[in-house]
Amino acid sequence: MDLLSFGDTGWGDNMLRGAGVTILLAVGSYLFGIIVGMGAAAMKLSHSLLLRTIAAIYTTVVRGVPELLVIYLLFYGSAPLIIDLASLFGYTGYFEIPPFLAGLVAVGLISGAYSTEVLRGAMQVIPAGQIEAGQSIGLSKRQVFFRIKLPQLWRFALPGLGNVWQLTLKDTALVSVISLAELMRVSRVAGDSEREPFVFYMAAGVLYLIMTTFSQAIFQRSEKAASRGVRRA
Amino acid sequence: MNKTLLGIAAAALVASASAAHAQDVLRIGTEGAYPPWNATDASGALIGFEIELGLALCAEMGRTCEFVAQDWDGMIPALLNGRYDMIMAGMSITEERSETITFSNGYATTPAHFAAHPDSPHVDIDSHDDVMAALDGAVIGVQVGTIHQNFITDHLPNAELRFYDSQDQLNLDLVAGRIDAGLADITAWLDLNEDEGSEAAVTFGQPMTGVDFEVFGAGVGVGMRHEDTELHDEVNAALAVLHENGTMQAIAEEWFGFDAALAQPDS
DSSP, X not given: OGGGOSSTTSSHHHHHHHHHHHHXXXXXXXXXHHHHHHHHHHHHTSSOHHHHHHHHHHHHHHHHSOHHXXXXXXXXXXXXXXXXXXXXXXXXXXXOOOHHHHHHXXXXXXXXXXXXXXXXXXXXXXXXXXXXXXXXXXXXXXXXXIXXXXXXXHXXXXXXXXXXXXXXXXXXXXGGGGTOOSHHHHHHHHHHHTTOHHHHHHHHHHHHHHHHHXXXXXXXXXXXXXXXXXXXX | OHHHHHHHHHHHHHHHHHHHHHTOOEEEEEOSOBTTTBEEOTTXXXXXXXXXXXXXXXXXXXXXXXXXXXXXXXXXXXXXXXXXXXXXXXXXXXXXXXXXXXXXXXXXXXXXXXXXXXXXXXXXOOSHHHHHHHTTTOEEEXXXXXXXXXXXXXXXXXXXXXXXXXXXXXXXXXXXXXXXXXXXXXXXXXXXXXXXXXXXXXXXXXXXXXXXXXXXXXXXXXXXXXXXXXXXXXXXHHHHHHHHTTHHHXXXXXXXXXXXXXXXXXX
16 A cells, blocks of 8 residues: 555555546546537537538547547647648747647547537427527527527536536546546556556546546536426426 | 848748757657666656666767657657657567667667576576577477567477466466476566565576577667667667666666666677
8 A cells, every 4th residue: 555655655646646637637628528519519500501511520520430549630640730830930849739738629529529419409409489489579699599598408418418527537548648647647657667557547446436426426416406497297 | 032031031040940959858758667677656757777778878979868758559659750759668679660660779688588497407507508408308388479489499499399378377387397497588587586485486598689599589779760860870879888888787787687788789
């Protein structure tokens, strides 16, 4: 158990810091994913064929290829591109997107593709009659969205979004391949360096479980809050 | 007029960029999770044979270096897209990898070594030729599909080979005296004795490497981009000096507990 102690002799502090990076990355990507998902869901429901096609390509491609591939492409694919761009401006040398940002964008885009479908489904559940009612009393499109659609959207979307959150939290482990010191990478480095992989992977498993269990409780409470005022059958 | 100005500005930029390049920090990619080659300590700092050798190498080349931790899976791609300029990550020189990157001369290897049960008559044999004579026709255990298997097939065709899926199974038979000798990486025997807390296996003869037997490969080398030809020469020259003055052997002794350093070709 000395291995997991705190300070310079043990890995306890490194593991907790890794868990912190995991949480930051997961929350960041999840929020980014929801913003992307809102946009893409709106595009999927729009009248423009072009917008619908772009959104369809996005969700099909990102959900259809392995998540690891998306991360590799964004990280290793973007570096030469950025270097080429920079050299146009006379800057030579190596330049890379900070791993945290690259990880956030990659996991966020993956998370966003799943959120899109959840949000699209939720948007379609709202009865057209309510929207017509809003329009009939002279509400603008904006007002209809913020006062009628959005408050109800959460109620329908939350169970699905809770699922997406769990996926996103676990997907952050994939970012360890670009050497960002999140929980998975820290456990692998510690386990291999100390030749005690089991100890560290177990500890990481426990930390992941704590995070998922705790966040599940939060989602249950928000689902309840979003459904207040709706009678239980 | 404008074009001329632009041209001058561009030339100035290029000149300043290449001037800066000469003093650039040389970046070395390593995994930090493969002891004793390279590892990470509990304070998060990189340690290990290659970290010390890398720093000695840079001192010899008169360059400033910094280590970059990189997951093994992306080791070669990250070199190619410029995240760092050299790989020192316990990476064995292979033909397949040499198509993508250029290796320096090998700087270290864990040699292959024969071992036997402590009661075996072979354990007192010292010279390589005597070992080969004694083991002619003997029962020798190897892990299947390894360079050690290839060595026996090439050099001891009369030996009776016993194949094992894992080193652990080989160890069991060796300890039980069911085979006359085993051939494996020297670290396998060190690990076995450490686990057993005693001399469960005794190594005999001489450590064998790719220097004397091609079948064992060229060892672990510094990986670099094909196009950095100046760097290739600089690194090879510095490695030769470090072996010549014994620095390389001393660092190897410190981290491996034996001399894992490879002799450098005369340049």
